[in-house]
Amino acid sequence: MKKIVGIIVMLAIAFHFSACKKVIEDLLTFNIDYSSSFTVPSAIGVNTPFNVPTPPVQTNASQKFQNNGTSKDKVKNIILKKLTLTITNPSQANFSMFKSIKLYISASGQPKKLLAESGEISTSAGKTLTLTPTPDNLDNYVKQDEFEVEAEVIMREAPLYEIDFRADMTFQVTADPL
Template sequence: MKSLFNTSKILSFILAFLLLSASGCKKIEDLLTFKIDDSSSFVVPASGLLNTTVLSLPGTTVNSSSSGTYSANNTNADHVQDVTLDRLTLTVTDPAGQNFDFLKSVKIYIASDNQGTNKTLLASLDPVPTGQTAINLTPSGAKLDLYLRNGSYSLFTDVTMAQPVRQNTTVRADSRFNVKAKLK
Protein backbone atom coordinates (compact mmCIF):
# COMPACT_ATOMS: atom_id res chain seq x y z
CA MET A 1 0.00 0.00 0.00
CA LYS A 2 2.82 2.39 0.91
CA SER A 3 4.54 1.61 -2.41
CA LEU A 4 1.36 2.44 -4.34
CA PHE A 5 1.09 5.75 -2.47
CA ASN A 6 4.74 6.69 -3.34
CA THR A 7 4.25 5.68 -6.99
CA SER A 8 1.16 7.87 -7.14
CA LYS A 9 3.14 10.83 -5.72
CA ILE A 10 5.94 10.29 -8.22
CA LEU A 11 3.51 10.08 -11.14
CA SER A 12 1.77 13.28 -9.96
CA PHE A 13 5.12 15.04 -9.74
CA ILE A 14 6.15 13.89 -13.23
CA LEU A 15 2.78 14.97 -14.68
CA ALA A 16 3.06 18.42 -13.04
CA PHE A 17 6.63 18.77 -14.33
CA LEU A 18 5.59 17.88 -17.87
CA LEU A 19 2.70 20.35 -17.82
CA LEU A 20 4.94 23.17 -16.59
CA SER A 21 7.59 22.31 -19.18
CA ALA A 22 5.04 22.30 -21.98
CA SER A 23 3.70 25.74 -21.04
CA GLY A 24 7.26 27.12 -20.82
CA CYS A 25 8.08 25.76 -24.29
CA LYS A 26 4.94 27.38 -25.68
CA LYS A 27 6.12 30.78 -24.44
CA ILE A 28 9.55 30.23 -26.04
CA GLU A 29 7.90 29.16 -29.31
CA ASP A 30 5.78 32.32 -29.31
CA LEU A 31 8.91 34.49 -29.51
CA LEU A 32 10.67 33.92 -32.83
CA THR A 33 14.26 34.82 -33.55
CA PHE A 34 15.50 35.19 -37.12
CA LYS A 35 17.73 37.32 -39.38
CA ILE A 36 17.00 39.87 -42.10
CA ASP A 37 19.64 40.42 -44.78
CA ASP A 38 19.62 43.63 -46.84
CA SER A 39 22.01 45.07 -49.40
CA SER A 40 22.42 48.48 -51.03
CA SER A 41 25.11 50.53 -52.77
CA PHE A 42 26.33 54.11 -52.60
CA VAL A 43 28.97 56.14 -54.42
CA VAL A 44 31.84 58.08 -52.89
CA PRO A 45 32.39 60.78 -55.52
CA ALA A 46 35.80 61.59 -56.98
CA SER A 47 37.22 64.65 -55.28
CA GLY A 48 40.38 66.46 -54.40
CA LEU A 49 39.32 66.73 -50.76
CA LEU A 50 42.12 67.02 -48.25
CA ASN A 51 42.78 64.68 -45.33
CA THR A 52 40.31 64.82 -42.43
CA THR A 53 37.58 66.34 -44.63
CA VAL A 54 34.19 64.94 -43.60
CA LEU A 55 31.92 64.14 -46.52
CA SER A 56 28.20 63.54 -45.89
CA LEU A 57 26.73 61.46 -48.69
CA PRO A 58 23.08 61.73 -49.75
CA GLY A 59 20.63 59.19 -48.34
CA THR A 60 20.28 55.83 -50.09
CA THR A 61 16.87 54.13 -49.98
CA VAL A 62 17.02 50.43 -49.14
CA ASN A 63 14.10 48.26 -50.20
CA SER A 64 14.22 45.86 -47.29
CA SER A 65 13.54 42.14 -47.43
CA SER A 66 11.85 42.48 -44.03
CA SER A 67 8.22 41.97 -45.15
CA GLY A 68 9.01 38.71 -46.95
CA THR A 69 11.15 37.50 -44.05
CA TYR A 70 8.38 38.31 -41.55
CA SER A 71 5.86 36.38 -43.63
CA ALA A 72 8.20 33.38 -43.99
CA ASN A 73 8.49 33.31 -40.18
CA ASN A 74 4.71 33.48 -39.53
CA THR A 75 4.78 37.02 -38.19
CA ASN A 76 4.45 40.62 -39.42
CA ALA A 77 5.83 44.07 -38.65
CA ASP A 78 3.21 44.66 -35.91
CA HIS A 79 4.64 41.73 -33.92
CA VAL A 80 8.30 42.78 -34.07
CA GLN A 81 9.65 43.32 -30.58
CA ASP A 82 13.38 43.77 -30.92
CA VAL A 83 15.63 44.51 -33.91
CA THR A 84 19.37 45.10 -33.68
CA LEU A 85 22.17 45.19 -36.22
CA ASP A 86 24.23 42.00 -36.22
CA ARG A 87 26.69 42.90 -38.97
CA LEU A 88 27.38 45.60 -41.57
CA THR A 89 30.03 44.92 -44.21
CA LEU A 90 31.20 47.46 -46.78
CA THR A 91 32.80 46.19 -49.99
CA VAL A 92 34.33 48.24 -52.81
CA THR A 93 32.69 47.00 -56.04
CA ASP A 94 33.97 49.58 -58.55
CA PRO A 95 36.60 50.39 -59.73
CA ALA A 96 38.29 47.00 -59.72
CA GLY A 97 41.29 46.86 -57.41
CA GLN A 98 40.21 49.89 -55.32
CA ASN A 99 40.51 49.51 -51.55
CA PHE A 100 39.43 51.64 -48.58
CA ASP A 101 42.76 53.45 -48.17
CA PHE A 102 41.00 56.72 -49.05
CA LEU A 103 38.95 56.54 -45.81
CA LYS A 104 40.05 57.45 -42.32
CA SER A 105 36.68 56.71 -40.70
CA VAL A 106 33.09 55.91 -41.66
CA LYS A 107 29.72 56.26 -39.90
CA ILE A 108 26.44 54.94 -41.30
CA TYR A 109 23.10 56.17 -40.01
CA ILE A 110 19.63 54.70 -40.56
CA ALA A 111 16.42 56.71 -40.97
CA SER A 112 12.83 55.84 -41.79
CA ASP A 113 12.73 58.39 -44.62
CA ASN A 114 15.04 59.83 -47.26
CA GLN A 115 15.16 63.22 -45.50
CA GLY A 116 16.88 61.70 -42.47
CA THR A 117 14.56 63.38 -39.99
CA ASN A 118 15.05 60.59 -37.42
CA LYS A 119 18.60 59.39 -38.08
CA THR A 120 20.17 56.90 -35.67
CA LEU A 121 23.77 55.71 -35.77
CA LEU A 122 23.73 52.19 -37.23
CA ALA A 123 27.46 51.34 -37.32
CA SER A 124 30.90 52.93 -37.57
CA LEU A 125 34.59 52.19 -37.96
CA ASP A 126 37.50 54.39 -36.87
CA PRO A 127 40.20 53.91 -37.98
CA VAL A 128 39.54 52.14 -41.28
CA PRO A 129 42.31 49.56 -41.82
CA THR A 130 44.50 50.05 -44.89
CA GLY A 131 44.73 47.68 -47.84
CA GLN A 132 41.20 46.28 -47.37
CA THR A 133 38.55 45.93 -50.11
CA ALA A 134 35.94 44.82 -47.53
CA ILE A 135 35.53 46.10 -43.97
CA ASN A 136 33.20 45.19 -41.09
CA LEU A 137 31.78 48.13 -39.18
CA THR A 138 31.02 48.04 -35.46
CA PRO A 139 27.25 47.99 -34.74
CA SER A 140 26.03 50.82 -32.51
CA GLY A 141 23.73 48.55 -30.49
CA ALA A 142 20.73 50.83 -31.14
CA LYS A 143 17.23 49.39 -31.09
CA LEU A 144 16.02 49.48 -34.71
CA ASP A 145 12.39 48.26 -34.57
CA LEU A 146 11.03 51.50 -36.04
CA TYR A 147 13.21 51.28 -39.14
CA LEU A 148 12.52 47.63 -40.03
CA ARG A 149 8.73 47.83 -39.69
CA ASN A 150 8.26 49.35 -43.14
CA GLY A 151 9.28 47.95 -46.49
CA SER A 152 12.13 50.45 -46.81
CA TYR A 153 14.51 52.69 -44.90
CA SER A 154 17.35 55.06 -45.79
CA LEU A 155 21.05 54.93 -45.04
CA PHE A 156 23.15 58.06 -44.64
CA THR A 157 26.94 57.86 -44.72
CA ASP A 158 29.54 60.22 -43.27
CA VAL A 159 33.13 59.53 -44.27
CA THR A 160 36.32 61.19 -43.11
CA MET A 161 38.75 61.20 -46.00
CA ALA A 162 42.33 59.99 -45.54
CA GLN A 163 43.31 60.96 -49.09
CA PRO A 164 41.66 62.27 -52.26
CA VAL A 165 39.52 59.89 -54.33
CA ARG A 166 40.67 59.92 -57.97
CA GLN A 167 37.47 58.43 -59.41
CA ASN A 168 33.92 57.64 -58.28
CA THR A 169 34.01 54.60 -56.00
CA THR A 170 30.97 52.35 -55.62
CA VAL A 171 30.55 50.66 -52.24
CA ARG A 172 28.08 47.88 -51.42
CA ALA A 173 26.66 47.79 -47.88
CA ASP A 174 25.51 44.32 -46.73
CA SER A 175 23.63 44.36 -43.45
CA ARG A 176 22.25 41.59 -41.29
CA PHE A 177 19.72 42.33 -38.55
CA ASN A 178 18.72 40.14 -35.58
CA VAL A 179 14.94 40.15 -35.12
CA LYS A 180 12.75 38.94 -32.25
CA ALA A 181 9.03 38.84 -32.93
CA LYS A 182 5.83 37.12 -31.81
CA LEU A 183 3.83 34.74 -33.96
CA LYS A 184 0.86 36.41 -35.62
Protein backbone atom coordinates in the same frame (compact mmCIF):
# COMPACT_ATOMS: atom_id res chain seq x y z
CA MET B 1 16.90 13.84 2.56
CA LYS B 2 13.51 15.34 1.63
CA LYS B 3 15.18 18.75 1.36
CA ILE B 4 17.77 17.45 -1.09
CA VAL B 5 15.12 15.73 -3.23
CA GLY B 6 13.03 18.93 -3.16
CA ILE B 7 16.01 21.04 -4.25
CA ILE B 8 16.80 18.61 -7.08
CA VAL B 9 13.17 18.68 -8.26
CA MET B 10 13.14 22.51 -8.15
CA LEU B 11 16.39 22.70 -10.12
CA ALA B 12 15.05 20.25 -12.71
CA ILE B 13 11.87 22.31 -13.13
CA ALA B 14 13.85 25.55 -13.43
CA PHE B 15 16.15 23.98 -16.02
CA HIS B 16 13.20 22.64 -17.98
CA PHE B 17 11.48 26.05 -18.16
CA SER B 18 14.67 27.89 -19.08
CA ALA B 19 15.34 25.35 -21.85
CA CYS B 20 11.76 25.76 -23.15
CA LYS B 21 12.12 29.53 -23.08
CA LYS B 22 15.34 29.28 -25.12
CA VAL B 23 13.63 27.06 -27.74
CA ILE B 24 10.73 29.53 -28.02
CA GLU B 25 13.12 32.49 -28.36
CA ASP B 26 15.02 30.67 -31.11
CA LEU B 27 11.79 29.99 -32.99
CA LEU B 28 10.90 33.68 -32.88
CA THR B 29 14.30 35.04 -33.86
CA PHE B 30 15.37 35.25 -37.49
CA ASN B 31 17.59 37.31 -39.78
CA ILE B 32 16.70 39.64 -42.63
CA ASP B 33 19.35 40.68 -45.15
CA TYR B 34 19.43 43.92 -47.16
CA SER B 35 21.95 45.51 -49.50
CA SER B 36 22.48 49.09 -50.56
CA SER B 37 24.96 50.67 -52.94
CA PHE B 38 26.52 54.11 -52.96
CA THR B 39 29.33 56.05 -54.61
CA VAL B 40 31.97 58.27 -53.04
CA PRO B 41 32.82 60.99 -55.59
CA SER B 42 36.35 61.75 -56.69
CA ALA B 43 38.42 64.65 -55.37
CA ILE B 44 36.66 65.13 -52.04
CA GLY B 45 38.52 66.75 -49.16
CA VAL B 46 40.87 65.04 -46.75
CA ASN B 47 40.23 64.86 -42.96
CA THR B 48 36.76 66.41 -43.39
CA PRO B 49 33.48 64.51 -42.98
CA PHE B 50 31.64 64.05 -46.28
CA ASN B 51 28.05 62.72 -46.43
CA VAL B 52 27.06 60.27 -49.16
CA PRO B 53 23.34 59.44 -49.46
CA THR B 54 22.13 56.13 -50.88
CA PRO B 55 18.94 55.23 -52.71
CA PRO B 56 16.08 54.03 -50.46
CA VAL B 57 16.18 50.37 -49.45
CA GLN B 58 12.87 48.62 -50.13
CA THR B 59 12.20 46.39 -47.13
CA ASN B 60 9.30 44.12 -48.16
CA ALA B 61 9.09 43.83 -44.37
CA SER B 62 5.50 42.58 -44.20
CA GLN B 63 6.28 39.69 -46.55
CA LYS B 64 9.56 38.82 -44.79
CA PHE B 65 7.82 38.80 -41.40
CA GLN B 66 4.99 36.65 -42.78
CA ASN B 67 7.52 34.21 -44.28
CA ASN B 68 8.90 33.77 -40.75
CA GLY B 69 5.53 33.25 -39.06
CA THR B 70 4.95 36.71 -37.62
CA SER B 71 3.77 40.20 -38.58
CA LYS B 72 4.90 43.83 -38.14
CA ASP B 73 2.73 44.35 -35.07
CA LYS B 74 4.28 41.31 -33.34
CA VAL B 75 7.90 42.47 -33.80
CA LYS B 76 9.56 43.26 -30.46
CA ASN B 77 13.08 44.15 -31.49
CA ILE B 78 15.24 44.51 -34.59
CA ILE B 79 18.98 45.01 -34.24
CA LEU B 80 21.78 45.17 -36.76
CA LYS B 81 23.92 42.04 -36.36
CA LYS B 82 26.43 42.64 -39.16
CA LEU B 83 27.31 45.30 -41.72
CA THR B 84 29.99 44.71 -44.32
CA LEU B 85 31.15 47.24 -46.90
CA THR B 86 32.71 46.02 -50.13
CA ILE B 87 34.38 48.20 -52.75
CA THR B 88 32.95 47.06 -56.07
CA ASN B 89 34.68 49.53 -58.40
CA PRO B 90 37.39 50.49 -59.44
CA SER B 91 39.64 47.49 -59.05
CA GLN B 92 42.58 49.51 -57.66
CA ALA B 93 40.56 51.06 -54.79
CA ASN B 94 40.73 49.82 -51.21
CA PHE B 95 39.83 51.08 -47.75
CA SER B 96 43.36 52.24 -46.90
CA MET B 97 42.55 55.69 -48.32
CA PHE B 98 39.68 56.06 -45.81
CA LYS B 99 40.28 57.28 -42.29
CA SER B 100 36.82 56.38 -40.95
CA ILE B 101 33.29 55.54 -42.10
CA LYS B 102 29.98 55.86 -40.28
CA LEU B 103 26.64 54.70 -41.65
CA TYR B 104 23.36 56.25 -40.52
CA ILE B 105 19.81 54.97 -41.00
CA SER B 106 16.70 57.10 -41.50
CA ALA B 107 13.06 56.45 -42.33
CA SER B 108 9.85 58.41 -42.67
CA GLY B 109 8.97 60.06 -39.36
CA GLN B 110 12.16 58.81 -37.67
CA PRO B 111 15.33 60.73 -36.83
CA LYS B 112 18.63 59.86 -38.46
CA LYS B 113 20.41 57.33 -36.23
CA LEU B 114 23.91 55.86 -36.22
CA LEU B 115 23.75 52.35 -37.68
CA ALA B 116 27.41 51.22 -37.69
CA GLU B 117 30.91 52.68 -37.76
CA SER B 118 34.47 51.72 -38.51
CA GLY B 119 36.52 53.90 -36.17
CA GLU B 120 40.12 54.19 -37.33
CA ILE B 121 40.60 52.21 -40.55
CA SER B 122 43.96 50.49 -40.99
CA THR B 123 46.28 51.71 -43.73
CA SER B 124 46.57 48.07 -44.81
CA ALA B 125 42.80 47.61 -45.23
CA GLY B 126 41.63 45.72 -48.30
CA LYS B 127 38.42 45.83 -50.37
CA THR B 128 36.10 44.59 -47.59
CA LEU B 129 35.44 46.24 -44.25
CA THR B 130 33.22 45.03 -41.41
CA LEU B 131 31.76 47.89 -39.38
CA THR B 132 30.77 47.77 -35.70
CA PRO B 133 26.96 47.90 -35.39
CA THR B 134 25.18 49.92 -32.72
CA PRO B 135 23.11 47.86 -30.26
CA ASP B 136 20.04 50.09 -30.77
CA ASN B 137 16.54 48.79 -31.52
CA LEU B 138 15.85 49.62 -35.18
CA ASP B 139 12.31 48.25 -35.56
CA ASN B 140 10.84 51.71 -36.30
CA TYR B 141 13.12 51.87 -39.35
CA VAL B 142 13.14 48.31 -40.72
CA LYS B 143 9.38 47.72 -40.27
CA GLN B 144 8.66 50.54 -42.72
CA ASP B 145 8.29 50.03 -46.48
CA GLU B 146 11.70 51.60 -47.02
CA PHE B 147 14.62 53.10 -45.16
CA GLU B 148 17.67 55.08 -46.23
CA VAL B 149 21.30 54.67 -45.36
CA GLU B 150 23.71 57.59 -45.44
CA ALA B 151 27.48 57.23 -45.26
CA GLU B 152 29.74 59.74 -43.57
CA VAL B 153 33.31 59.25 -44.77
CA ILE B 154 36.54 60.89 -43.72
CA MET B 155 39.29 60.38 -46.26
CA ARG B 156 42.95 59.81 -45.39
CA GLU B 157 43.83 60.77 -48.98
CA ALA B 158 41.75 62.34 -51.74
CA PRO B 159 40.49 59.78 -54.25
CA LEU B 160 41.29 60.49 -57.89
CA TYR B 161 38.28 58.45 -59.05
CA GLU B 162 34.76 57.59 -57.92
CA ILE B 163 34.55 54.61 -55.56
CA ASP B 164 31.49 52.35 -55.64
CA PHE B 165 30.42 50.43 -52.54
CA ARG B 166 27.92 47.77 -51.56
CA ALA B 167 26.70 47.67 -47.96
CA ASP B 168 25.45 44.23 -46.90
CA MET B 169 23.36 44.38 -43.72
CA THR B 170 22.01 41.55 -41.57
CA PHE B 171 19.28 42.47 -39.11
CA GLN B 172 18.16 40.13 -36.33
CA VAL B 173 14.40 40.20 -35.69
CA THR B 174 12.75 39.04 -32.47
CA ALA B 175 8.96 38.70 -32.62
CA ASP B 176 5.95 36.90 -31.24
CA PRO B 177 4.37 34.23 -33.47
CA LEU B 178 1.10 34.82 -35.31
